Amino acid sequence: MNSQQANMEELNTLYLGDCLTEMRKIRPNSIDLIYLDPPFFTEKKHSLKNRDGSTTFSFNDIWGDQESYALFLHERLLVMRDLLSDTGSIFVHCDKSANHIVRALLDAVFGAENFQSEIIWHYKRWSNAKKGLLPSHQNIYFFSKTKNFKFRKVFTAYSDATNLDQILQRRTRNKDNKSVYARDANGKIEIGDAKQGVPLNDVWDIPYLNPKAKERVGYPTQKPLLLLDRIIELVTDEDDVVLDPFCGSGTSCVAAKLLKRRYLGIDQSEDAINLAQSRLQAPVKTDSALLTKGRDSFAKQDSVILECLKGLAFNPVNRNQGIDAILIEQFENTPVLVKVQKSDETLAEAATRLLKAASKKGSKRVFLVQTLIDLNDLPPSRDNIDMIVIQTPSVQIQARSLA
Amino acid sequence: MNSQQANMEELNTLYLGDCLTEMRKIRPNSIDLIYLDPPFFTEKKHSLKNRDGSTTFSFNDIWGDQESYALFLHERLLVMRDLLSDTGSIFVHCDKSANHIVRALLDAVFGAENFQSEIIWHYKRWSNAKKGLLPSHQNIYFFSKTKNFKFRKVFTAYSDATNLDQILQRRTRNKDNKSVYARDANGKIEIGDAKQGVPLNDVWDIPYLNPKAKERVGYPTQKPLLLLDRIIELVTDEDDVVLDPFCGSGTSCVAAKLLKRRYLGIDQSEDAINLAQSRLQAPVKTDSALLTKGRDSFAKQDSVILECLKGLAFNPVNRNQGIDAILIEQFENTPVLVKVQKSDETLAEAATRLLKAASKKGSKRVFLVQTLIDLNDLPPSRDNIDMIVIQTPSVQIQARSLA
């Protein structure tokens, strides 16, 4: 860290130190989102070893009384308020140990009128030792600086029990001022505007970090990337600035980086800063893969490529860039190859790979399944290979809709 | 009510009045469970008409400032503490409006060491246009009088992801002292004792009292019986005494009665007491299809459908023979419907069903996804519906191969 710096203008950096002093170097009104995961007032010392056992990360969460905890948080929240831009928001993570204290402090600093939501992060856990209910949630308080806060509406699927047919119908009021469905002159039901889905609610069911997850870096109380992902997307745009004053292993910074936001992280522990630093450099790729996978499974859209070929008699081919399946029935005594376009390749790339494989296998007929809309030209065929491009239903529907 | 009574020894009764004064008539240490659903500090007046419109029930939840609300609740909680037996518990219902105040008061009156759980009651509710997240939970604070509180462990069903077969299998140790599944003389895996399930956690997904539910009596903010069932079963035995100092329409008393517990209800409103009284005569409980069958029973979409539509912006439609999805983008201000042919229907049947649905919805364009080879003719279109048939990749490939 360059001590010459008048303020922390340099973004995408991690700073070592107490956030109270470090934050004072940041320009007021310059931050779009503050996420913080401070000590929870558990009255315990938390420590955990990393995978190879070389480093033990720990932090102290023993305070003796509520007042010292409240004081600690309060003076820091006051600084945070100044840093936040007028369209900015703050998300404070805590749990049952002190959520009422945190909420009261936030009310005092940001004003009860700027309270937006109590988000419940719900996860499943495996344990049954204790008398009582199994704790399986944490609380996140969402406050905005002003009522003019930035918010990007997110929509989710309708409930399975919802009668979607009816949702489409336009509403009106009858002569008794009662809300009813609108009908035209012929008594036929009128259809209303397009529906986008159900607005995201305040209870988030996101899996806790699996003990064996690759994502796990050995830092105690590490949060899932998916949680931060969602928070960041909710209240920031690209290039906005995210500050995490208790960044720990740097999950929020990693999420910000993956989502093309700028970030600032602060932590008191040198070990934590080093860990976060290294996470931000190399493993962004693995994090990115995890995020994609997480999002997919979240949306329940995980799919098998071969689903496209369901109903056909074929042998699946694994670990071959050019081929996904070979049909059991041959064409003019040559194997019929099938390739499905992957989400990270253009149709032209897929075609080139398929043609190369076909040439090698001496195939006379191959099928390329297009899974993404793409208007570029295909490479010319070669070796008299008959390449037939077919489209998945969604591509066909999209093509028609665009027309 | 008999004013001669020195205390409220007479159980299974409802009392009209302010609970502060009424509760003083109850013998200390005589109550096993106190459930209360006080005003939430919403700063609104709540009122609602019953079904036939004959009575309007209402209560006032306007306080002006937090202090008067806190004072009101505090003096009543102090009395409640005295009434509770040493093995007793108190459950206080509130929401984001003042959960931090309620929690702080409970900490003060019952002691932070007797805090047991913050229960999150999560439900899906009809939404409305709002900037921010859709509120969909309320908070229930569970405190015990002493650490020696009564608690009956409740187990819930395993999640779908759990391999239930495996859990049921009896385990033993092999000669290397490794844990393995037990097998009988024939090498068949033995089934072990029934497992009890997963211990109940602190986030409860219970359907909101539906607008159409028979259980509804017209009282504002009425709670579902199921919620009270669960609380009562958790911390009381048969014949134990349940007190609800803000009983309103008497849901807690009805639940207690149905579960063979004794009850005492208090409310300020004569209308409420009358209503609760009559409910206790003929209790009605909604048989929630969601709960008895489970959410999963509704959908379980064919994976083929999801695969066909992957990449499209759509709302899935469940339990409708004619439609599987509605695209979010409309066509000439009419909804675009999509149907995927099922394995047990011919293309013609699928088309007929789709056209019928389209006609009703006034759709001008629909997509039918063909998943099976079929050479029969389609029914003629009707009502000027533009029906576009598209084929899955496997159908296209098969069609080509047959040629």
Next chain:
DNA sequence: ACGGGAACTGAATCGGAAC
């Protein structure tokens, strides 16, 4: 700029009609 009341929203269930 506010506080308060009127106006309006929209999806999630259940219940019962339709098949």
Next chain:
DNA sequence: AGTTCCGATTCAGTTCCCG
């Protein structure tokens, strides 16, 4: 007779508008 499907009903909803 058992499913499937459709419509009623609601507002611990919100927003807007006016004084």
